[in-house]
Amino acid sequence: MISSGTLVLSCSEEDLTEILETSEETDDGATGQDDMDNEDNDSDSDEEGNTDPGPTDECPGDIGFVFEEANGILSIEFEDNDFPEGWVLKNDGDDISGNGYMQWEGDPKMNAPGNGTVVFPVRITQPGTYRFIWNSSFRMGDDGTEHNDSWLRFPDADDFFGRKGDGSVVYPNGSGKTPNPNGSSSDGWFKIYRSGDDNSFKWQASTSDHDAHDIYVTFSNSGVYRIEISPRSDFHGIDRLLLFEENLSQNEAIDAADTFSVRTSCE
Numbered sequence: 001m002i003s004s005g006t007l008v009l010s011c012s013e014e015d016l017t018e019i020l021e022t023s024e025e026t027d028d029g030a031t032g033q034d035d036m037d038n039e040d041n042d043s044d045s046d047e048e049g050n051t052d053p054g055p056t057d058e059c060p061g062d063i064g065f066v067f068e069e070a071n072g073i074l075s076i077e078f079e080d081n082d083f084p085e086g087w088v089l090k091n092d093g094d095d096i097s098g099n100g101y102m103q104w105e106g107d108p109k110m111n112a113p114g115n116g117t118v119v120f121p122v123r124i125t126q127p128g129t130y131r132f133i134w135n136s137s138f139r140m141g142d143d144g145t146e147h148n149d150s151w152l153r154f155p156d157a158d159d160f161f162g163r164k165g166d167g168s169v170v171y172p173n174g175s176g177k178t179p180n181p182n183g184s185s186s187d188g189w190f191k192i193y194r195s196g197d198d199n200s201f202k203w204q205a206s207t208s209d210h211d212a213h214d215i216y217v218t219f220s221n222s223g224v225y226r227i228e229i230s231p232r233s234d235f236h237g238i239d240r241l242l243l244f245e246e247n248l249s250q251n252e253a254i255d256a257a258d259t260f261s262v263r264t265s266c267e
Contacts, residue, residue, distance in 0.1 A: 054156050055223030059121070059266030066121040066224055068262040072245035074122055075257040078102055078134070078229075078238045084116045090237060093137060095201040097258075101239040103139050104150070104231035113151040113189035113230050120227040120241065123264075124219045129159075130243045132215040133205045133250065136194050140235040147235040149193035152205075153228040158220040162190065162206075162213025170208050181208035184232070190215065191232060201239050203254055216246065 059066040067076050077098040079089055086106030089099065109115050138147040153172070154160045162170045162181060171177035173185040184191045190207040192215065206212040219225060227241070244253035 055124070055219070055221060055225050057223055059123075059224065059264060060226075061266060063119060063121055065263050065265050066123050068123050068264055069125055069243070070261065071256075072126050072128070072130075072248060073253060073256050074130075074241070074243040074261050075259065076120060076122075076241040076261055078241055080263065081118055081120060083118055086116050086231065087118070090139070093139075093201060093237070095135070096239045098239075101137075101201070101237045103237040104234050106231065106234065108234050109151070109231050110233075111184060111186070113153070113186055113232070114228075115230055117228055117230040120229070121224050122227060122243070122261075123222075123224050125222050126245065127219050127221055129216055129218045129246045131246050131250070131253075132217060132241075132243050133203050133253075134192070134241050135201050135203050135239040136205075137199050137201045137237045137239075138194075138233075138235065139199065139237045142197060142199070145195075147233045148195075149191050149232050150236050150238065151189045151228075151230045151232050152192045152215070153187075153189045154217045154225065155188060155228060156225050157217045159216075159218035160188070160190070161216055162208055163216050164211075164213050168213075170213055181213065182211055183209035189228075189230075201237070203242070203250070217243070 067074060079099050079102050083102060086104055087102050088105045089101075090103055091100030093101070104116065106116060132152070136148075140147045160172065160175070161177075170179050170181040172188050172190050173180045174187040174189075181190065185207075192205045192207055194202055194204045195206065195212065196202065205215045207215060229238070240257065242253055242257050244256075
């Protein structure tokens, strides 16, 4: 947990036995698009979908804190949490804030979401549909389709989906909803990537390879929900998280993001 400039890292992680892809496929130049991610052509799915526990009204004692939404905005320093072994605090790079950013330096988890997971409890007081973005960068090499993604899930939200400007949507594999995104997705997790070969930190979050969809989540009721993030590519650096009501523009939300959400302690 980051507190008063000090990083405390949890040193425990259950290592699940898995088959990992040890290399990421790169863009062969055929599409000419940069709104893509490295592909692994997996077909993970869960026909039964997830059983969502639903929100609670209480600050989760097992975690010990909750971030408070205000006026339809949640702005969180990613490093302000406890992290399993494999996550490393870094402070190089431009356009970062707080104590720095976190990057995954363990083995890639290309088809294995849910390992090395970090949970952010958030209290929603204004129900509705929110857009999600993060400020992130790829921190190795100069190919923006490598080291540029992590897993994201909202396990107890009422809806979690990707949407394009034309209104088309995708849902995570395992959610029980279709259509599903191109590329990796499993057990309600989206692979979230940022595009472009400039490795400065950038506010962007997309899903579905070669067909970028923005990320949205619906909270139908006020209460405490959980944001779950786990590593996928190694050396993907994440600085900040931002959730904002969909009636706000991205620029309006980013302008307001310097006012960070209150983190309330609990037992």
